[in-house]
Amino acid sequence: MPHQVDMADAVTIGLSNGERDLDGIIALQRANLEVTVGAESAARDGFVTVVHSREVLAAMHAICPSVLAKVGDEVVAYALVMPFECRPFVPILEPMFALLETLDLTPSAEVPSRPIARVPSYVMGQVCVAPAHRGTGLFDALYAAHREHFAGRWELCVTDVATRNTRSLRAHERVGFQRLATYTDATDTWVMVGLWLRIVR
Template identity: 45%
Template structure:
Protein backbone atom coordinates (compact mmCIF):
# COMPACT_ATOMS: atom_id res chain seq x y z
CA UNK A 1 0.00 0.00 0.00
CA UNK A 2 1.38 3.37 -1.02
CA UNK A 3 0.31 6.48 0.89
CA UNK A 4 0.93 9.53 -1.25
CA UNK A 5 -0.70 12.69 -2.65
CA UNK A 6 -2.70 13.24 -5.82
CA UNK A 7 -0.49 14.18 -8.75
CA UNK A 8 -2.73 13.85 -11.83
CA UNK A 9 -6.32 14.14 -13.17
CA UNK A 10 -6.74 10.34 -13.45
CA UNK A 11 -6.39 10.09 -9.67
CA UNK A 12 -9.00 12.84 -9.21
CA UNK A 13 -11.29 10.77 -11.44
CA UNK A 14 -10.72 7.72 -9.22
CA UNK A 15 -11.70 9.80 -6.18
CA UNK A 16 -14.93 10.87 -7.90
CA UNK A 17 -15.74 7.22 -8.66
CA UNK A 18 -15.15 6.05 -5.10
CA UNK A 19 -17.13 9.03 -3.85
CA UNK A 20 -20.07 8.15 -6.13
CA UNK A 21 -20.16 4.60 -4.74
CA UNK A 22 -20.44 5.91 -1.18
CA UNK A 23 -22.93 8.75 -1.50
CA UNK A 24 -26.10 8.56 0.61
CA UNK A 25 -28.11 8.26 -2.62
CA UNK A 26 -26.18 5.11 -3.66
CA UNK A 27 -26.47 3.18 -0.41
CA UNK A 28 -29.12 1.22 1.46
CA UNK A 29 -30.04 2.27 5.00
CA UNK A 30 -28.35 -0.86 6.33
CA UNK A 31 -25.09 -0.20 4.49
CA UNK A 32 -25.08 3.40 5.71
CA UNK A 33 -25.58 2.24 9.29
CA UNK A 34 -22.77 -0.31 9.26
CA UNK A 35 -20.31 1.01 6.65
CA UNK A 36 -20.78 4.77 6.73
CA UNK A 37 -21.53 7.18 3.89
CA UNK A 38 -20.40 10.43 2.32
CA UNK A 39 -22.69 13.44 1.87
CA UNK A 40 -20.94 15.87 -0.49
CA UNK A 41 -20.60 15.30 -4.24
CA UNK A 42 -17.84 17.46 -5.70
CA UNK A 43 -17.93 19.05 -9.14
CA UNK A 44 -15.06 17.50 -11.14
CA UNK A 45 -13.50 20.85 -12.09
CA UNK A 46 -13.61 22.10 -8.49
CA UNK A 47 -12.05 18.90 -7.18
CA UNK A 48 -9.34 19.10 -9.84
CA UNK A 49 -8.46 22.70 -8.89
CA UNK A 50 -8.50 21.86 -5.18
CA UNK A 51 -6.06 19.04 -5.83
CA UNK A 52 -3.73 21.35 -7.71
CA UNK A 53 -3.54 23.71 -4.71
CA UNK A 54 -3.74 21.24 -1.82
CA UNK A 55 -3.43 17.64 -3.09
CA UNK A 56 -5.56 15.03 -1.38
CA UNK A 57 -3.93 12.17 0.50
CA UNK A 58 -4.50 8.85 -1.24
CA UNK A 59 -3.79 5.18 -0.59
CA UNK A 60 -2.90 3.22 -3.72
CA UNK A 61 -2.83 -0.55 -4.13
CA UNK A 62 -1.19 -0.83 -7.55
CA UNK A 63 -3.61 0.87 -9.95
CA UNK A 64 -6.46 0.83 -7.46
CA UNK A 65 -7.51 3.67 -5.21
CA UNK A 66 -7.92 2.16 -1.74
CA UNK A 67 -8.81 5.40 -0.01
CA UNK A 68 -8.63 9.17 -0.01
CA UNK A 69 -8.79 12.14 2.35
CA UNK A 70 -9.53 15.54 0.78
CA UNK A 71 -7.77 18.72 1.84
CA UNK A 72 -9.96 21.83 1.54
CA UNK A 73 -8.53 25.21 2.48
CA UNK A 74 -11.12 27.85 3.35
CA UNK A 75 -10.48 29.72 0.07
CA UNK A 76 -12.44 26.92 -1.63
CA UNK A 77 -15.60 27.42 0.43
CA UNK A 78 -17.42 29.43 -2.28
CA UNK A 79 -16.72 26.64 -4.80
CA UNK A 80 -18.61 24.04 -2.78
CA UNK A 81 -21.90 25.87 -2.01
CA UNK A 82 -23.26 23.11 0.23
CA UNK A 83 -20.31 23.68 2.60
CA UNK A 84 -20.57 27.49 2.78
CA UNK A 85 -22.77 27.44 5.92
CA UNK A 86 -20.27 25.11 7.60
CA UNK A 87 -17.37 27.48 6.92
CA UNK A 88 -19.46 30.39 8.22
CA UNK A 89 -20.14 28.45 11.42
CA UNK A 90 -16.47 27.47 11.77
CA UNK A 91 -15.44 31.13 11.62
CA UNK A 92 -17.28 31.72 14.89
CA UNK A 93 -15.62 28.81 16.73
CA UNK A 94 -12.34 28.91 18.65
CA UNK A 95 -9.58 26.36 19.01
CA UNK A 96 -6.72 26.76 21.49
CA UNK A 97 -8.17 30.12 22.51
CA UNK A 98 -8.11 31.60 19.01
CA UNK A 99 -11.03 32.26 16.67
CA UNK A 100 -10.76 30.15 13.50
CA UNK A 101 -11.71 33.30 11.56
CA UNK A 102 -8.46 34.93 12.67
CA UNK A 103 -6.27 31.86 12.24
CA UNK A 104 -4.88 30.95 8.79
CA UNK A 105 -3.18 27.74 9.96
CA UNK A 106 -5.99 25.20 9.56
CA UNK A 107 -7.89 23.49 6.75
CA UNK A 108 -11.01 21.39 6.44
CA UNK A 109 -10.52 17.68 5.85
CA UNK A 110 -13.16 17.73 3.13
CA UNK A 111 -14.06 14.02 2.97
CA UNK A 112 -12.51 10.66 3.75
CA UNK A 113 -13.40 7.33 2.21
CA UNK A 114 -11.87 3.86 2.18
CA UNK A 115 -12.98 1.44 -0.57
CA UNK A 116 -15.16 -1.30 0.85
CA UNK A 117 -12.74 -4.21 0.39
CA UNK A 118 -9.94 -2.23 2.07
CA UNK A 119 -11.80 -1.32 5.27
CA UNK A 120 -10.56 -2.42 8.67
CA UNK A 121 -6.98 -2.69 7.38
CA UNK A 122 -5.42 0.48 8.78
CA UNK A 123 -5.85 2.55 5.61
CA UNK A 124 -7.80 5.18 7.56
CA UNK A 125 -4.95 5.63 10.03
CA UNK A 126 -2.38 5.63 7.24
CA UNK A 127 -4.20 8.44 5.40
CA UNK A 128 -4.14 10.65 8.48
CA UNK A 129 -0.50 9.82 9.25
CA UNK A 130 0.45 10.87 5.73
CA UNK A 131 -1.71 13.98 6.01
CA UNK A 132 0.19 15.04 9.12
CA UNK A 133 3.53 14.48 7.43
CA UNK A 134 2.61 16.43 4.28
CA UNK A 135 0.64 19.32 5.78
CA UNK A 136 2.27 19.89 9.19
CA UNK A 137 4.69 22.51 7.81
CA UNK A 138 1.83 24.69 6.51
CA UNK A 139 -0.96 24.03 8.99
CA UNK A 140 -1.39 23.44 12.75
CA UNK A 141 -4.66 21.49 12.75
CA UNK A 142 -7.46 20.18 10.58
CA UNK A 143 -11.21 20.42 11.14
CA UNK A 144 -13.93 18.18 9.82
CA UNK A 145 -17.49 17.26 10.64
CA UNK A 146 -19.00 13.81 10.89
CA UNK A 147 -22.68 12.90 11.13
CA UNK A 148 -23.27 11.34 14.55
CA UNK A 149 -25.19 8.48 12.97
CA UNK A 150 -22.07 7.57 10.97
CA UNK A 151 -20.85 5.57 13.94
CA UNK A 152 -18.12 3.77 12.02
CA UNK A 153 -16.54 7.04 10.95
CA UNK A 154 -17.01 8.58 14.44
CA UNK A 155 -15.21 5.61 16.03
CA UNK A 156 -12.32 5.78 13.58
CA UNK A 157 -11.89 9.55 13.95
CA UNK A 158 -11.86 9.33 17.75
CA UNK A 159 -9.31 6.53 17.58
CA UNK A 160 -6.80 8.59 15.58
CA UNK A 161 -7.10 11.49 18.02
CA UNK A 162 -9.82 13.88 16.81
CA UNK A 163 -11.42 15.96 19.59
CA UNK A 164 -14.93 17.41 19.60
CA UNK A 165 -15.20 21.16 19.10
CA UNK A 166 -18.93 21.59 18.51
CA UNK A 167 -22.13 19.58 17.98
CA UNK A 168 -25.18 20.94 16.16
CA UNK A 169 -28.28 19.77 14.28
CA UNK A 170 -28.68 20.81 10.65
CA UNK A 171 -31.60 23.24 10.57
CA UNK A 172 -33.29 21.66 7.56
CA UNK A 173 -32.41 17.95 7.62
CA UNK A 174 -32.09 17.48 11.39
CA UNK A 175 -28.83 15.57 10.84
CA UNK A 176 -26.67 15.99 13.95
CA UNK A 177 -23.10 16.96 13.02
CA UNK A 178 -20.05 16.74 15.23
CA UNK A 179 -17.30 19.26 14.41
CA UNK A 180 -13.97 17.66 15.30
CA UNK A 181 -10.33 18.76 15.29
CA UNK A 182 -7.01 16.95 14.84
CA UNK A 183 -3.71 18.57 15.77
CA UNK A 184 -1.18 17.95 13.04
Protein backbone atom coordinates in the same frame (compact mmCIF):
# COMPACT_ATOMS: atom_id res chain seq x y z
CA MET B 1 7.07 13.27 -7.35
CA PRO B 2 4.83 12.79 -4.30
CA HIS B 3 6.37 11.01 -1.36
CA GLN B 4 5.21 7.39 -1.32
CA VAL B 5 5.13 4.98 1.62
CA ASP B 6 5.10 1.35 0.64
CA MET B 7 2.86 -0.93 2.68
CA ALA B 8 3.08 -4.69 2.90
CA ASP B 9 -0.12 -5.32 0.94
CA ALA B 10 0.99 -3.25 -2.09
CA VAL B 11 -1.06 -0.26 -1.02
CA THR B 12 0.80 3.02 -1.43
CA ILE B 13 -0.07 6.21 0.42
CA GLY B 14 0.80 9.48 -1.24
CA LEU B 15 -0.40 12.78 -2.60
CA SER B 16 -2.78 12.92 -5.56
CA ASN B 17 -1.15 13.67 -8.84
CA GLY B 18 -2.98 14.00 -12.13
CA GLU B 19 -6.33 13.59 -13.83
CA ARG B 20 -6.58 9.86 -13.32
CA ASP B 21 -6.49 10.28 -9.55
CA LEU B 22 -9.48 12.64 -9.76
CA ASP B 23 -11.41 9.95 -11.66
CA GLY B 24 -10.50 7.45 -8.94
CA ILE B 25 -11.74 9.77 -6.19
CA ILE B 26 -15.01 10.34 -8.04
CA ALA B 27 -15.57 6.61 -8.58
CA LEU B 28 -14.98 5.80 -4.90
CA GLN B 29 -17.12 8.73 -3.78
CA ARG B 30 -20.06 7.77 -6.00
CA ALA B 31 -19.89 4.17 -4.76
CA ASN B 32 -20.17 5.28 -1.13
CA LEU B 33 -23.00 7.80 -1.23
CA GLU B 34 -25.85 6.98 1.13
CA VAL B 35 -28.22 6.55 -1.81
CA THR B 36 -25.81 4.09 -3.42
CA VAL B 37 -24.97 1.89 -0.43
CA GLY B 38 -28.48 1.89 1.06
CA ALA B 39 -29.71 2.71 4.54
CA GLU B 40 -28.58 -0.50 6.27
CA SER B 41 -25.01 -0.35 5.01
CA ALA B 42 -24.83 3.40 5.64
CA ALA B 43 -25.85 2.91 9.28
CA ARG B 44 -23.34 0.09 9.78
CA ASP B 45 -20.33 1.13 7.72
CA GLY B 46 -20.78 4.82 6.99
CA PHE B 47 -21.49 6.89 3.92
CA VAL B 48 -20.37 10.08 2.20
CA THR B 49 -22.66 13.05 1.61
CA VAL B 50 -21.04 15.74 -0.52
CA VAL B 51 -20.82 15.10 -4.26
CA HIS B 52 -17.95 16.93 -5.93
CA SER B 53 -18.19 17.60 -9.63
CA ARG B 54 -15.03 16.92 -11.59
CA GLU B 55 -14.58 20.67 -12.11
CA VAL B 56 -14.79 21.37 -8.37
CA LEU B 57 -12.39 18.53 -7.58
CA ALA B 58 -9.96 19.84 -10.18
CA ALA B 59 -10.19 23.36 -8.70
CA MET B 60 -9.58 22.01 -5.18
CA HIS B 61 -6.61 19.96 -6.32
CA ALA B 62 -5.13 22.92 -8.16
CA ILE B 63 -4.90 24.56 -4.72
CA CYS B 64 -3.65 21.54 -2.78
CA PRO B 65 -3.33 17.82 -3.49
CA SER B 66 -5.18 15.25 -1.38
CA VAL B 67 -3.93 12.12 0.34
CA LEU B 68 -4.71 8.91 -1.52
CA ALA B 69 -4.20 5.22 -0.94
CA LYS B 70 -3.77 3.32 -4.17
CA VAL B 71 -3.25 -0.22 -5.37
CA GLY B 72 -1.52 0.29 -8.66
CA ASP B 73 -3.54 3.05 -10.33
CA GLU B 74 -6.73 2.32 -8.41
CA VAL B 75 -7.72 4.76 -5.67
CA VAL B 76 -8.81 2.60 -2.70
CA ALA B 77 -9.02 5.37 -0.10
CA TYR B 78 -8.82 9.13 0.06
CA ALA B 79 -8.80 12.00 2.53
CA LEU B 80 -9.42 15.23 0.62
CA VAL B 81 -7.73 18.52 1.43
CA MET B 82 -9.93 21.60 1.35
CA PRO B 83 -8.09 24.80 2.29
CA PHE B 84 -10.24 27.85 3.06
CA GLU B 85 -9.75 29.11 -0.51
CA CYS B 86 -12.07 26.25 -1.56
CA ARG B 87 -15.02 27.74 0.35
CA PRO B 88 -16.74 29.23 -2.73
CA PHE B 89 -16.50 25.93 -4.63
CA VAL B 90 -18.77 23.91 -2.35
CA PRO B 91 -21.83 25.95 -1.28
CA ILE B 92 -23.31 22.98 0.58
CA LEU B 93 -20.44 23.31 3.09
CA GLU B 94 -21.13 26.99 3.77
CA PRO B 95 -22.64 26.32 7.25
CA MET B 96 -19.40 24.57 8.25
CA PHE B 97 -17.15 27.37 7.01
CA ALA B 98 -19.41 29.96 8.69
CA LEU B 99 -19.17 28.11 12.01
CA LEU B 100 -15.41 27.85 11.66
CA GLU B 101 -15.19 31.63 11.42
CA THR B 102 -16.82 32.12 14.81
CA LEU B 103 -15.82 29.12 16.91
CA ASP B 104 -13.68 29.55 20.01
CA LEU B 105 -11.47 26.63 20.88
CA THR B 106 -12.20 25.41 24.39
CA PRO B 107 -9.05 25.97 26.44
CA SER B 108 -7.37 22.81 27.65
CA ALA B 109 -4.08 21.82 29.20
CA GLU B 110 -2.90 20.95 25.70
CA VAL B 111 -4.21 23.89 23.70
CA PRO B 112 -4.44 27.55 24.74
CA SER B 113 -7.71 29.40 24.11
CA ARG B 114 -7.85 31.03 20.68
CA PRO B 115 -10.58 31.82 18.17
CA ILE B 116 -10.30 29.05 15.64
CA ALA B 117 -10.13 31.69 12.89
CA ARG B 118 -6.68 32.65 14.23
CA VAL B 119 -5.40 29.07 14.13
CA PRO B 120 -3.79 28.04 10.83
CA SER B 121 -6.24 25.33 9.88
CA TYR B 122 -7.76 23.54 6.93
CA VAL B 123 -10.72 21.30 6.27
CA MET B 124 -10.34 17.61 5.50
CA GLY B 125 -13.12 17.60 2.94
CA GLN B 126 -14.12 13.93 2.86
CA VAL B 127 -12.61 10.59 3.80
CA CYS B 128 -13.49 7.24 2.32
CA VAL B 129 -11.97 3.76 2.44
CA ALA B 130 -13.14 1.14 -0.07
CA PRO B 131 -14.99 -1.73 1.64
CA ALA B 132 -12.27 -4.32 0.91
CA HIS B 133 -9.69 -2.15 2.67
CA ARG B 134 -11.63 -1.17 5.81
CA GLY B 135 -10.23 -2.13 9.16
CA THR B 136 -6.73 -2.56 7.72
CA GLY B 137 -5.10 0.58 9.14
CA LEU B 138 -5.53 2.65 5.97
CA PHE B 139 -7.70 5.19 7.77
CA ASP B 140 -4.91 5.87 10.27
CA ALA B 141 -2.33 5.91 7.46
CA LEU B 142 -4.27 8.59 5.56
CA TYR B 143 -4.20 10.90 8.57
CA ALA B 144 -0.56 10.06 9.33
CA ALA B 145 0.16 11.29 5.80
CA HIS B 146 -1.87 14.45 6.43
CA ARG B 147 0.35 15.14 9.44
CA GLU B 148 3.49 14.33 7.48
CA HIS B 149 2.65 16.57 4.53
CA PHE B 150 0.68 19.41 6.09
CA ALA B 151 1.91 19.98 9.68
CA GLY B 152 4.43 22.47 8.35
CA ARG B 153 1.65 24.57 6.84
CA TRP B 154 -1.29 24.17 9.22
CA GLU B 155 -1.76 23.47 12.92
CA LEU B 156 -5.27 22.06 12.92
CA CYS B 157 -7.14 19.70 10.61
CA VAL B 158 -10.93 20.11 10.89
CA THR B 159 -13.66 17.91 9.51
CA ASP B 160 -17.37 17.26 9.95
CA VAL B 161 -18.88 13.84 10.57
CA ALA B 162 -22.60 13.14 10.50
CA THR B 163 -23.72 12.09 13.99
CA ARG B 164 -25.41 9.11 12.29
CA ASN B 165 -22.05 7.94 10.95
CA THR B 166 -20.96 6.19 14.11
CA ARG B 167 -18.22 4.16 12.40
CA SER B 168 -16.56 7.28 11.08
CA LEU B 169 -16.95 9.10 14.40
CA ARG B 170 -15.29 6.22 16.22
CA ALA B 171 -12.42 6.04 13.70
CA HIS B 172 -11.82 9.81 13.90
CA GLU B 173 -11.76 9.75 17.70
CA ARG B 174 -9.38 6.80 17.66
CA VAL B 175 -6.78 8.69 15.60
CA GLY B 176 -7.01 11.68 17.96
CA PHE B 177 -9.75 13.98 16.64
CA GLN B 178 -11.51 15.96 19.40
CA ARG B 179 -15.09 17.23 19.28
CA LEU B 180 -15.28 20.98 18.67
CA ALA B 181 -18.99 21.61 18.06
CA THR B 182 -22.28 20.04 16.96
CA TYR B 183 -24.67 21.71 14.54
CA THR B 184 -27.54 20.92 12.22
CA ASP B 185 -27.95 22.17 8.66
CA ALA B 186 -30.35 21.34 5.85
CA THR B 187 -28.53 18.05 5.18
CA ASP B 188 -27.82 16.44 8.56
CA THR B 189 -26.62 16.89 12.14
CA TRP B 190 -22.84 17.14 12.23
CA VAL B 191 -20.07 16.84 14.76
CA MET B 192 -17.19 19.14 13.93
CA VAL B 193 -13.95 17.50 15.01
CA GLY B 194 -10.35 18.70 14.97
CA LEU B 195 -6.94 17.00 14.94
CA TRP B 196 -3.87 18.92 16.04
CA LEU B 197 -1.09 18.31 13.55
CA ARG B 198 1.26 20.23 15.83
CA ILE B 199 0.77 22.17 19.07
CA VAL B 200 1.89 25.81 19.20
CA ARG B 201 1.88 27.33 22.70
